[in-house]
Amino acid sequence: MDLFHIVSEDRIKKAYKDGEFDNLPGYGKPLPIDDLAGVPEELRMAYKLLKNAGYTEEEGHLRRELTTIEELIRKCDDPEEREGLRRKLNEKLLRFNQMMSKRGVKTNSSIFKNYEHKVQNKLK
Numbered sequence: 001m002d003l004f005h006i007v008s009e010d011r012i013k014k015a016y017k018d019g020e021f022d023n024l025p026g027y028g029k030p031l032p033i034d035d036l037a038g039v040p041e042e043l044r045m046a047y048k049l050l051k052n053a054g055y056t057e058e059e060g061h062l063r064r065e066l067t068t069i070e071e072l073i074r075k076c077d078d079p080e081e082r083e084g085l086r087r088k089l090n091e092k093l094l095r096f097n098q099m100m101s102k103r104g105v106k107t108n109s110s111i112f113k114n115y116e117h118k119v120q121n122k123l124k
Contacts, residue, residue, distance in 0.1 A: 062096050 015021060036044045069089045076082040 056099075059096070059099060062092060062099070066092050066096065 021027060036047055039047055066089065069085055069092065073082055073085045073089065076085060
């Protein structure tokens, strides 16, 4: 152990004996359950960094769905099915862009902008 670790441990023990921690909020209560309890310990820091940066599990899931739908559109031969997939893609893009705009991230999606203009024109 280095000197700083020993000094800090001694100060914490002294403060505890003097009762300086008695009036802290949550004293004597169990710690809140960690939302990453099911994540392996070696991955927790990475998950916390992503969460603090604003990347959510829902966003990742939505990105995967968008990629899958785009791939299906490329491989689809049936025009009716392709149109249904495009509608589904537009809905997912709209939700994704709304999620990004709530976070303050600007998106350059021309599809979203065109769709937004179409909706605004229909509402007028």
